[in-house]
Amino acid sequence: MMRVEELETLPRAGLESIQLKRLQALVHRVYEKVAPYRAKMDEAGVRPEDIRSLADLRRLPFTTKDDLRDNYPFGLFTVPMDDVVRVHASSGTTGKPTVVGYTAADISMWADVMARALAMAGVTRGDMVHNAYGYGLFTGGLGAHYGIERLGATVIPVSGGNTKRQITIMRDFGSTVLLATPSYALNLADAMADVGVLPEELKLRVGIHGAEPWSENMREEVERKLGIRAVDIYGLSEVIGPGVAMECLETDHGMHILEDHFLPEIVDPETFEPLPPGEPGELVFTTLTKEAFPLIRYRTKDLSRLIAEPCPCGRTLIRMEKVTGRTDDMLIIRGVNVFPSQVEHVLMGIEGVEPHYQIEVNREGNLDTMSVLVEVSERIFSDEVRQLEALTRRIQAEIKDLLGVTCAVRLVEPRTIKRSEGKAQRVIDNRRI
Amino acid sequence: MRVEQIAVFLENKSGRLAEITRVLAGHNINIRALSVADTADFGILRLIVDKVDEAKRVLRANGFTVGKTNVIAVEVPDKVGGLATVLKTVEEAGLNVEYMYAFVNSSGENAVLIFRFDDMDKAIDALLQAGFTILSGARVCAL
Numbered sequence: 001m002m003r004v005e006e007l008e009t010l011p012r013a014g015l016e017s018i019q020l021k022r023l024q025a026l027v028h029r030v031y032e033k034v035a036p037y038r039a040k041m042d043e044a045g046v047r048p049e050d051i052r053s054l055a056d057l058r059r060l061p062f063t064t065k066d067d068l069r070d071n072y073p074f075g076l077f078t079v080p081m082d083d084v085v086r087v088h089a090s091s092g093t094t095g096k097p098t099v100v101g102y103t104a105a106d107i108s109m110w111a112d113v114m115a116r117a118l119a120m121a122g123v124t125r126g127d128m129v130h131n132a133y134g135y136g137l138f139t140g141g142l143g144a145h146y147g148i149e150r151l152g153a154t155v156i157p158v159s160g161g162n163t164k165r166q167i168t169i170m171r172d173f174g175s176t177v178l179l180a181t182p183s184y185a186l187n188l189a190d191a192m193a194d195v196g197v198l199p200e201e202l203k204l205r206v207g208i209h210g211a212e213p214w215s216e217n218m219r220e221e222v223e224r225k226l227g228i229r230a231v232d233i234y235g236l237s238e239v240i241g242p243g244v245a246m247e248c249l250e251t252d253h254g255m256h257i258l259e260d261h262f263l264p265e266i267v268d269p270e271t272f273e274p275l276p277p278g279e280p281g282e283l284v285f286t287t288l289t290k291e292a293f294p295l296i297r298y299r300t301k302d303l304s305r306l307i308a309e310p311c312p313c314g315r316t317l318i319r320m321e322k323v324t325g326r327t328d329d330m331l332i333i334r335g336v337n338v339f340p341s342q343v344e345h346v347l348m349g350i351e352g353v354e355p356h357y358q359i360e361v362n363r364e365g366n367l368d369t370m371s372v373l374v375e376v377s378e379r380i381f382s383d384e385v386r387q388l389e390a391l392t393r394r395i396q397a398e399i400k401d402l403l404g405v406t407c408a409v410r411l412v413e414p415r416t417i418k419r420s421e422g423k424a425q426r427v428i429d430n431r432r433i
Numbered sequence: 434m435r436v437e438q439i440a441v442f443l444e445n446k447s448g449r450l451a452e453i454t455r456v457l458a459g460h461n462i463n464i465r466a467l468s469v470a471d472t473a474d475f476g477i478l479r480l481i482v483d484k485v486d487e488a489k490r491v492l493r494a495n496g497f498t499v500g501k502t503n504v505i506a507v508e509v510p511d512k513v514g515g516l517a518t519v520l521k522t523v524e525e526a527g528l529n530v531e532y533m534y535a536f537v538n539s540s541g542e543n544a545v546l547i548f549r550f551d552d553m554d555k556a557i558d559a560l561l562q563a564g565f566t567i568l569s570g571a572r573v574c575a576l
Contacts, residue, residue, distance in 0.1 A: 376442045376498045383440035383502040384531055385470050385477060411475050413444045415496050
């Protein structure tokens, strides 16, 4: 077993040889064990033996969120459920969540990659790590948690919410590292100002922020308001959770991908042709070592580019640029993935509600707010305020139930919402991140 | 015994009420009584008009969401205590008032109370038994 320092500074040839061996083993295993993958590969006319170099990766078919939805909940797992020690879930595109699973070995690997990612941000055994990512079905909280413990630092599992108490804990326990979404970090900063706690009174040194898009301007604001160094982390549940890529301290341009476990590609969002480093496109990952739920060429729908230039830190792991957008219409509201089609799913389930709705997203202070505008058709209209208010509340409750996000519901007159030829403009995002 | 009332959805935007009255006036439709129920987010305009079906048609054609409901119009002398006597009967009969509004007859002698009850049949019986005058839609508009 190689030491981490050696692994992360291997010359490219050495790293790529590890990747190829792992890729070949992966393709053989899923072809044998997962019927949907075998079917797709047969249809594409590619057999496991055909993977003789990393360049042959492009011969394999893509996997998308739709494949996960079609095989809900456990259809793409390669091991018996008895061997699955954990499942997590994240937002699906309609009525069902996206489910991911882990064997004991997967959990250990995840702890490892997360620990390595934390080390890139300068976290050590001596740190007191304040984990404000949500614990539960979301991979953020638990994923970070196990990484912190594997690294040997001290984890404070505060999860989200209860902001005043979090400030007390940061001050009294001496938190040195903050794990939170960028908007929650700003929220904490403002709450601190409200209660008169100065950044100088805290021991915070570095913040590790992800789970939603954030600009260089926001980074500057987080650093200034909390008196910390703020770094970017990237991950997604389908690939593993947090720990897929992380910024090192030596550069603030791009995040190192833990590519001995997660093989990255950038492809053209329309033709799906693989693109060379430096070219922007859609991020695709192949999980080289996951057991329970491996993915071959999973299209993330995140837009980024690969940075092949050497990094001052000395790591040879390729970097990815901060995600600049999506190829689909997914939104991230207060750290939660939201698909407009989920809102549509809720509205279709309520009798009389027309398919004419719009989602308006704003950022008030540091928190995202979402409003769903619903046209009042004659079928749902009532002469009684009580009935319309009950309808509003019902829509709100069902959206909260399915999406996990609280939103405002506004009833509007018919034909207020523009009908467009072709794809309706469902989302008005007023946030300037 | 029931009067047809029109209800129109009012989004919380300025000018909607004015637009409605403009549309009705433009089609020579007379408003006999009206009431606006408002919340922070929207309003419901309730109208008693002389040409119910035409009013519905023209409002719909102008992009409004329109509903029709039955209400009860009770005539009482326009004197102190007029409303109180009706409400006493309503309370004794155990009726729930969803909403109500009133207008005064141009002759000044009587007032008309428009009620929406949760149980319309029970309300009509109770009011008639107590001796109140219930107006038909035609009578209301002819006042």
